[in-house]
Amino acid sequence: MPAEEIVQMKKVSKAFPGIQALKEVTFSCYQGEIHALVGENGAGKSTMIKILGGVFPPDKGEIVVKGRLCHFKSPSDAQRLGIGVVHQEFSLVPYISVAENLFLGMEKRYSKRRFWFHAANLCRRAEEVLSSLGLEIDPRALVCELGPAQQKWVEIAKALLRKPEVLILDEPTAPFSNQEVSHLFHLLRELKREGTTVVYISHRLDELPQIADRVTVLKDGEKVGTYAINEITEDELILRMTGRKLGELFPPKRKRTRRNKILEIRNLCLDDILRDINLDLYEGEILGIGGLKGHGQDILLRTIFGVYPLNRGEIRVYGKKAQIRSPRDACRLGIALVTDRKEVEGLCMVLPIRHNMALPTLHQRQVLGFIQMKKETRDLHSMANALAIHAPSLGQRVRQLSGGNKQKVVIGKWLLTDPRIILAIDPTAGIDVATKQQLYHLFRRLADEGNKSIILVSSEMKELLGLCDRIVVMREGGIVAEFGSDEATEENILRAAIGVRR
Amino acid sequence: MKLLSRLSRRRFVGFFLLLGLMITLSIELPQFYAAQNLSNLLLRAVPLLCVALGQMIVILIAGIDLSVGATLSLATAIASHLMVRSIPLAILSILAAGMFIGLINGLGAVKAKINPFVMTFGTSSVLNGVTLYIRPSPGGYIPRVYVNTILAYWGSVPVGPLFILCLVLIVGFWLLYKTTYGRHLYAVGGNEEAARLAGINVAVCKILAYIVCGLFASLAGLYMTARIASGDPAVGGTFVLDSIGAVAVGGTALTGGRGTLWGTLFGVIIFSVLSNIFNLLNVNIYWQYVFKGLIVIGVVGFSQLKERK
């Protein structure tokens, strides 16, 4: 290899209470390469980049940057050496503007005055930066007003603004649409041409050949190996990540006769976000909702769940008109909601699995307000086993679980309510392949054997096509197309989503 | 051994601090363990425990109640008028008053969305005024029967206060750990949005927290009524900050969702033991305030440090 090694980790170990997160991992990066880092959730990827980014120090081992041994005491030490990190977690200040976020901590460099920075000046600079990256984001907007994809862009712009020599991206594409993903790849290739090194973490293995030069696989805190991207196939990667061969990702669909209508939505409107939605859901069916991100799919499901009040229209469950004014009403009707934002909408992070999982069904196991602990323990254990949740005990705080296990806890808590309808919004976002596969099979089993009805909103085309019995496509708040599982193709759906007529 | 490792893992650094303190005391200050002194400690821990438990429940849902002191004073004032007529009537009306105050606090803080700090500060001021109106100066008559019941002694053991202490602890334990409501409290405090989406009636849960807090404060008022055998508009003053301090020292997060009954009990013990030890050691009152402040900051800071590691 011609280029020099810009970052090296030598035999780095890190332990957290109860977990050995990294075991003697050795890793190196050449200048100007795009190096992908893959592994299941909990394999130690995030720990590794947090050590590289100076968030916490390693227990053992060395970090060498540009040939110099480094001891980072804080993220700013790492930044000074040219390492910029975009973390998976949201790390902006929500209630200040985009421009202020971009320049946070480096106001002085962009302003002559010592203490007062010039707001207009700052905004102009920010606009320049954002447009040079090809982004259309108003620098005066507050960060909390932006959607998750735009927030991620701001974080990426913020990291790039500091002109890093090594840019580390931890699952940047999770909130992105396909368009945005290709825009990001375009940017990364340009950076590469300028000589910037990129460490890229992703769960979407199919993205890697488009962008990465080499790929390093981690499993259970240990390095499995580093491979040139063109020398390894996706299946081989999965095999190395999971240590076993993955079966069929999606379960087979069964031909079925239509059964009872369980949910009817008639003329549903919400301001100008949802327009005249008409939708039927049948028993034992998985209904997919496709479309580009931000065209009202997730809002439709949240509205059905009573998060937003509907302006007009009605919802019927088993033919009876349902009054859903709050999530509470929805729960009573046997509706469940699983979303990609499990940390915000699904779980109380500081509480143990037991509290989280038992929450919606507490009233079923109580006498005069007192919880029947034994019964609860029995129920929760059997659910946890059924879903293969990996945790030492029910007392484990969910904060310490991996993304996949967190989502399983959310699903478990809803399954305990024995719901008739499950609403799922990108349930597999940020989850490793093996768990994804488990969830797909679970959904199919629930539909086939449990006769549950599932509405799945997904930004992953593969997921829609692979799992759903029927797919509708939404554009600008309305339903524009419907496909049976045999007529749906990637092209059909995309055409409908962007409004191209055949 | 398992217990020991659990204690050290949890944020119970303070527990060892207390243990160390106790051992040192037994050597340096033998009077501390005199039966009389221990019963003194018990007598004064009871009302603070009551108030702190209520406060903790409100803090669990990320609220705060500054009106506990005023509720307590009002309770003694009501008692000093009504007890003469009928003791059960007085007890019932005091508990009802406490719950009513909690209801108002809850409605203001939850339904009208007034910041709980502001809301309860407001009610506190109103209650102070009402208390001064019905009992402008300390006094009134509390029947001996009532005082002797609450402060009943069996030999030199204060069985009355002991009973109340156990009662409060058991009720607290059941409420927090054994009932669905307890689970709802933690869930709402831990992540309100997730709790709402899990079908919990968040508003009712929060309002109930304030009501329970008011109830516990008025219970403390009933106890203090016996202890001072009169109504006193000034008696509740120190309970507000002491209860918040004790809850914080006990490891409850002021941002809600985390906190244990045992932690709060520990905080209350620390607060009660401190002033006792200071008095036994002849520490000047001014220095007592200084040390108390430093110890609160120290214990909370230390457990934060431990937490981060």
Added chain:
Amino acid sequence: MLLNKWAKWFGLVMVAFLVGVPVFAVSQAEELPEYTLLGQYKKAPPYKIGFSQHLSGIDWTTQWQREFELQAEMYKKAGIISEYYIVSCMGDPSKQIADIEDLLAKGVDALIISPSSPTALIPLIDRIYDEGKIPVIITHAPYDGHKYSAMIMSDDYDFGRKGAMWLVEKLTEKYGKPKGKIIVLEGIPGAGCNEARWTRGAKPIFEQYPEIQIVGIGAGDWDYAKAKAVAESLVAANPEIDGVWTAGGQMTLAVLDVFLEMGRPLVPMVGEDYNGLLKKWIQYKAQGFDTIAPCKPTWDSRMALDIAIYLLRGMTVKRYQVYETPYITWETVHKYVRPELPDYIWANTSLTDEELRELFGLKK
């Protein structure tokens, strides 16, 4: 069914408790003697003395506490006292109960208490008295209980009454009969001392004379700044004022200063033995300013300690020793005023200039 056995037991115990205990509670009224019995608390010296204060940290209590300490040091030198403990509850009755319990735990031989509430301490003090092991001496502040070994203090009720009667006299001198418009500054409404001085002392006196009109009433918390703010609005609102009654403290000086600043003719004002007021009295007497200074002597604490020692040595004392409030008049003011010392000294004290300087950290 599952109203489980815990709950059942719990209910049973509770019912038993509520029913059972009151049976043991017997109330009795007893006749208390006028004098303590000879040798009732007799003990061999040296003694340990505990002093539970209602408050500390204001100038009056500082002087009052120092007098106690000086007296105690004297006894200590003589070998009569081995140790003395001073605790302060800073106005919080529940802390004072705790304080007193702590003193008992330390095994004191006599307790001196200045109550922070007239009623809150009754159950505790009654218990100590009934045990009869150590004498309890109440001092300084009103106390509604009856079981104590001795009570020694000046009479706040008398304090209020004396000032009011003097003011009525002055008004009579002016108009030929008790008549005129006065303003009143209370201390802290609800405080025992205020109740005694104003509600029970001065107010009934003024109410006897229908032609004396109280045109303005405010609360100054015995504090100079607060009283001045209140007085400013009262004085501004009333163009005609014939006299001023205050509950004492620094408030009279504040009212006087308001009168001077507003250029209003000076009128009689009831005061207290605050050095600043005494100095101004002498200064403005010629311009028509007159006052009377009822005193809360700071040597109360010495007398309380003396009584404790008498009792421990086995002597008999009169239990109820609430003495008439002494007062300073124009005739005696020159004996009391301390022209060399700052305003905040309380003049009716047995401390010398030297001791006061040392106490307040003043250089000669």
